Amino acid sequence: MSDILKIENLVVNYGGIEAVKNISIHVEEGKIVTLIGANGAGKSTTLRTVAGIVKPKRAKITFQGKDITGKQPDYIVSQGITLVPEGRRVFPNLTVLENLKIGAYLRKDNIQRDIDHVYELFPRLKERSWQLAGTLSGGEQQMLAVGRALMSRPKLIMMDEPSLGLAPIVVQGIFDIIRTINKEGITVLLIEQNANMALKAADWAYVLETGTITKQGTGQDLLADESIKEAYLGKTK
Amino acid sequence: MQNLSYYLQLLLSGVTVGSLYALIAIGYTMVYGILRLINFAHGDIFMMAGFFMIYIVSSGIPMYISIPLVLILTVVLGVVIERVAYKPLRNAPRMSIMISAIGVSYLLQNFATYFTGGLAKPYPTIPFISNGITVFGVSTKVITIITPILTILLVIALVILIKRTKIGMGMRAVSKDFETSQLMGIKINSVISMTFIIGSFLAAVGSILYFSYYEQVTPTIGAMPGLKAFVAAVFGGIGSIPGAVIGAYIIGVCETFIKSNSDYSIFSNAFTFALLIIILVLKPNGLFGEKLSEKV
Numbered sequence: 001m002s003d004i005l006k007i008e009n010l011v012v013n014y015g016g017i018e019a020v021k022n023i024s025i026h027v028e029e030g031k032i033v034t035l036i037g038a039n040g041a042g043k044s045t046t047l048r049t050v051a052g053i054v055k056p057k058r059a060k061i062t063f064q065g066k067d068i069t070g071k072q073p074d075y076i077v078s079q080g081i082t083l084v085p086e087g088r089r090v091f092p093n094l095t096v097l098e099n100l101k102i103g104a105y106l107r108k109d110n111i112q113r114d115i116d117h118v119y120e121l122f123p124r125l126k127e128r129s130w131q132l133a134g135t136l137s138g139g140e141q142q143m144l145a146v147g148r149a150l151m152s153r154p155k156l157i158m159m160d161e162p163s164l165g166l167a168p169i170v171v172q173g174i175f176d177i178i179r180t181i182n183k184e185g186i187t188v189l190l191i192e193q194n195a196n197m198a199l200k201a202a203d204w205a206y207v208l209e210t211g212t213i214t215k216q217g218t219g220q221d222l223l224a225d226e227s228i229k230e231a232y233l234g235k236t237k
Numbered sequence: 238m239q240n241l242s243y244y245l246q247l248l249l250s251g252v253t254v255g256s257l258y259a260l261i262a263i264g265y266t267m268v269y270g271i272l273r274l275i276n277f278a279h280g281d282i283f284m285m286a287g288f289f290m291i292y293i294v295s296s297g298i299p300m301y302i303s304i305p306l307v308l309i310l311t312v313v314l315g316v317v318i319e320r321v322a323y324k325p326l327r328n329a330p331r332m333s334i335m336i337s338a339i340g341v342s343y344l345l346q347n348f349a350t351y352f353t354g355g356l357a358k359p360y361p362t363i364p365f366i367s368n369g370i371t372v373f374g375v376s377t378k379v380i381t382i383i384t385p386i387l388t389i390l391l392v393i394a395l396v397i398l399i400k401r402t403k404i405g406m407g408m409r410a411v412s413k414d415f416e417t418s419q420l421m422g423i424k425i426n427s428v429i430s431m432t433f434i435i436g437s438f439l440a441a442v443g444s445i446l447y448f449s450y451y452e453q454v455t456p457t458i459g460a461m462p463g464l465k466a467f468v469a470a471v472f473g474g475i476g477s478i479p480g481a482v483i484g485a486y487i488i489g490v491c492e493t494f495i496k497s498n499s500d501y502s503i504f505s506n507a508f509t510f511a512l513l514i515i516i517l518v519l520k521p522n523g524l525f526g527e528k529l530s531e532k533v
Contacts, residue, residue, distance in 0.1 A: 051420060052419075053416060053419060053420065072424075073419040073420060073422065074419070074422040074423070074424050077420070077421070077422035078422060082420070083420050085416070085417055085420060089414060089416075089417040091409070091410050091413050091414060091417070092413065093409055093412075093413055094406065094409060094410060094413075098406055098409075101403075101406065102406055102407070102410055102421050102423075103421060105403070105407065105421045105422045105423050106421075106422035148421075152421075152422065
């Protein structure tokens with residue numbers, strides 16, 4: 001299979017510092033790819049740059065062979081890339097259903113089937129369809145954030161720390177959903193501090209340290225890597 | 238019973254004044270809701286709408302064309318102000334954009350003074366709405382009746398727009414979270430323009446009714462109704478449209494009653510601002526304001 005997303009030589013300045021220093025990442029179509037690394041390693045900045053929220057200093061980002069470097073967020077969404085932001089960021093003043101509808105903001109076709117599909121994936125959301133999103137629990141909000149992202153019918157879904165601040169049992173559920181979505185044919189680019197879970201789910205993984213890629217390999221290989229174990233998996237030698 | 242009809246008349250004119258404040262207050266509250274900006278130029282957009290009408294009608298254009306033309310020009314003015322004076326400061330500290338708004342306000346006032354020589358200009362008479370009418374034994378002008386009805390219809394239309402349409406949903410989303418709205422593919426700039434279109438349109442409608450009621454326009458006339466509408470918006474909870482409307486009616490009615498008493502009439506403006514102070518002390522978020530607990 002070919003690479004759906006190619007990030008070449010990405011350099012991003014953010015808040016006066018070089019947050020991302022010349023990294024290249026390839027995401028193969030249909031796979032789960034993960035970026036792991038400590039806080040401040042530049043993971044979020046990378047995803048936000050792809051999504052068009054942050055403008056890169058230098059880069060060539062191509063999606064399905066098309067150059068999308070520095071394009072506006074609405075163009076990027078229309079091309080089939082969506083970002084589930086860190087901290088979920090559902091619209092608290094909108095109902096669950098409205099949050100889903102807003103995920104399909106750029107679409108002009110019928111979205112009812114997609115709403116039904118999201119409700120199938122997350123029956124809990126269906127029960128709370130008319131509730132304001134601000135009243136949901138953290139786990140439910142994460143489901144909503146993922147469901148909302150699916151509403152744009154993405155080819156690539158990027159997720160920024162989906163497990164952050166959630167109970168272990170909920171985290172398990174989120175990872176199950178990530179696998180389900182992937183099986184439906186959507187490519188996943190995932191960043192996580194929960195390296196253990198991320199590597200288990202991932203086909204390919206990159207390790208990011210202070211803005212540079214220090215390692216890459218299959219999820220299984222990195223799980224077995226001693227230095228990774230020590231730095232990210234909390235295991236001693 | 239003569240008293241009852243007297244108070245009914247006062248109430249009616251209070252409701253009319255309140256409606257006029259409401260039409261202006263919505264512009265303040267919506268722009269604040271989206272941009273967290275007090276658009277100090279809003280009262281002057283209202284004033285400019287008044288002069289647009291005077292100059293358009295005096296150039297011989299018939300009334301049924303003049304009115305839509307005034308509405309369009311005012312909307313264009315509002316959108317241009319946003320593009321030129323606020324948009325470049327989108328990422329600047331909030332104080333800068335506020336100063337820019339004050340600058341636009343003075344610019345418009347000075348511009349109007351330059352063009353008119355600073356003299357009050359008589360507002361053209363719009364046929365029919367200036368006619369006399371008698372309702373429930375109270376004799377008044379048609380405009381006194383039309384103003385509240387039109388205002389309520391416009392407010393209902395606005396609420397439907399915000400609650401039921403896609404752009405309305407976009408506006409509610411943008412008012413909470415710029416960045417995530419962008420991630421949904423919402424074009425922030427068109428939502429902001431839409432806000433200024435609605436605000437300026439309502440100010441233009443308000444201006445046509447207001448000046449038909451008070452019959453003349455001066456370059457600084459936007460200041461007082463603008464300020465009172467602003468108080469109404471704060472009173473109702475800035476950012477909340479129902480709040481702004483209710484606040485405007487309360488201020489309009491109270492003010493009219495105070496004005497009717499010759500002993501206290503001089504204090505009618507003082508009352509409005511005393512109310513502002515009391516509200517800010519007792520209920521800083523206003524009647525329907527959102528809680529100040531900001532997003533984490």
